[in-house]
Amino acid sequence: MQVPAPFEYERATTVEHAIALRERLGEEARFIAGGHSLLPMMKLRLANPEYLIDINDLTELFYISEESDEIRIGAMTRHRELLDSELLAQYFPIFRDAEKVIADPVVRNRGTLGGSLCQADPSEDLSAVCNALDASCVIKSTTGERIVSMSDFHVGPYETAVGPAEMLTEIRFPLKANAGSAYEKVERRAGDWAVVSAGAAVWMDGDRIAGGRVGLAAVGPNTTLIGPVSEALDNVVPSEELYQLVGDIAAANCSPQTDQRGTEAYKTHLAMELTRRSLRRAVARAQGQEA
Amino acid sequence: MQVNMTINGQEVSEEIEPRLLLVHFIRDSVGLTGTHWGCDTSNCGTCVVLVDGEPVKSCTMLAAMASGHEVTTVEGLEVDGVLDxxxxxxxxxxxxxxxxxxxxxxxxxxxxxxxxxxxxxxxxxxxxxxxxxxxxxxxxxxxxxxxxxxxxxxxxxxxxx
Incomplete structure (x- = not known):
């Protein structure tokens, strides 16, 4: 029987209340959103918070909204809403690609975008998605808010830029013209963590790729955004040769480890192949050739 | 801590430890053993109950988190002797x-x-x-x-x- 170690439970009623609780209770307190990463870790005693602050009543953090130049998603928005959202499917089809293969429908009823990012598991799919889409994170405290890019948000495995008296409240995604995006994942069985997965986003200028980004999951403790890819995708004509080149760059810039999910060589191959496939689909979508 | 929820239309109120999982609350505190406890790792899904009408794996939710909500277990499917x-x-x-x-x-x-x-x-x-x-x-x-x-x-x- 797996049971978490004892802790005190508090339920926050507003964002301000949640942050005040976190500030008062200190480093040993953790927010619990959907709980589908944190509770399993607590059962295994890999996480032993003294206080849990339940933020499931913060209805103010459940939203997907369109602004003039960006999409804003509340941190408590659940996987199911990300999967079902027609707005996201229209602008960022990568979300639906990824959400279809994250865990299973029952888990997706609980898990949240903010919780996934704050868990900061190197194998977590939405971190790769958010990196590909050049997202930024709104972090609030009692004194105000700050905005950090995805690359600054993840400090290391299971570590984020969110301080002990702060809270991730919103994730923002810039809208770009003529954009396309896609996600490709290889897993051992349906709903499992990725062996490797890759997300690509591109934006076009006529027949040329104006720019693009690639984010990978499960390819190393500190690897998500593949920076050199962005240089290779700066104002170029799409072609199979380009996809191969970018795939090779991705493979050369990741550091997967051999484990039960596969060997280092296999994962490196997947990093190349899945980058190629996701980029190809992202370009096709940007050109209106694939929904 | 005190939790209050509705299970199959009945108000339930119990004093529990915050770390008690919903599946054990339902089975051991309330005595409704129709909800099964399986893998304990949110993989197998035999512990699924409905919370406010949505399926949830009750081994991966605290009973405390269900406080104030409506829970339906397999016992709640049958109504007045008529099966769902x-x-x-x-x-x-x-x-x-x-x-x-x-x-x-x-x-x-x-x-x-x-x-x-x-x-x-x-x-x-x-x-x-x-x-x-x-x-x-x-x-x-x-x-x-x-x-x-x-x-x-x-x-x-x-x-x-």
Missing amino acids: PVQEGFMQCHGLQCGFCTPGMMLTSKALLEKDPNPTDEVIREAISGQICRCTGYSTIVRSVHWAAEHQTAAPIGSAT
């Missing part, structure tokens, strides 16, 4: 063999039919994809859900008072 069409379907189409996965399968099916009264095979298979039938009786489970869809006369979730 989902239960009837599982009986008519042999949707269970050993019966261990059945409570979770039926609750997920119930929630699915509330949203989609005429699901395709594919939709049913996707809906139950987070649950494991170790007898591998998936075909008959899908058939049972179709049977229920064709015989929908049951009351909506939460009306059992």
Whole structure:
């Protein structure tokens, strides 16, 4: 029987209340959103918070909204809403690609975008998605808010830029013209963590790729955004040769480890192949050739 | 700490440890053992209950988090001695063999039919994809859900008072 170690439970009623609780209770307190990463870790005693602050009543953090130049998603928005959202499917089809293969429908009823990012598991799919889409994170405290890019948000495995008296409240995604995006994942069985997965986003200028980004999951403790890819995708004509080149760059810039999910060589191959496939689909979508 | 929730239309109020998981609260504190406790790792889905009408794996939710909410367990499907069409379907189409996965399968099916009264095979298979039938009786489970869809006369979730 797996049971978490004892802790005190508090339920926050507003964002301000949640942050005040976190500030008062200190480093040993953790927010619990959907709980589908944190509770399993607590059962295994890999996480032993003294206080849990339940933020499931913060209805103010459940939203997907369109602004003039960006999409804003509340941190408590659940996987199911990300999967079902027609707005996201229209602008960022990568979300639906990824959400279809994250865990299973029952888990997706609980898990949240903010919780996934704050868990900061190197194998977590939405971190790769958010990196590909050049997202930024709104972090609030009692004194105000700050905005950090995805690359600054993840400090290391299971570590984020969110301080002990702060809270991730919103994730923002810039809208770009003529954009396309896609996600490709290889897993051992349906709903499992990725062996490797890759997300690509591109934006076009006529027949040329104006720019693009690639984010990978499960390819190393500190690897998500593949920076050199962005240089290779700066104002170029799409072609199979380009996809191969970018795939090779991705493979050369990741550091997967051999484990039960596969060997280092296999994962490196997947990093190349899945980058190629996701980029190809992202370009096709940007050109209106694939929904 | 004190938790108060509605389980199958009944108000339940108990003093519990905050670390108590919903599955153990339902089984051990309330005594409703129809909810099964399986893998403990949110993989198998036999512990699925409905929280405010949505299927949730009760081994991965604290009882404290369910406080103030409406929970439906397999015991809540039958109303005044009349089986829910989902239960009837599982009986008519042999949707269970050993019966261990059945409570979770039926609750997920119930929630699915509330949203989609005429699901395709594919939709049913996707809906139950987070649950494991170790007898591998998936075909008959899908058939049972179709049977229920064709015989929908049951009351909506939460009306059992």
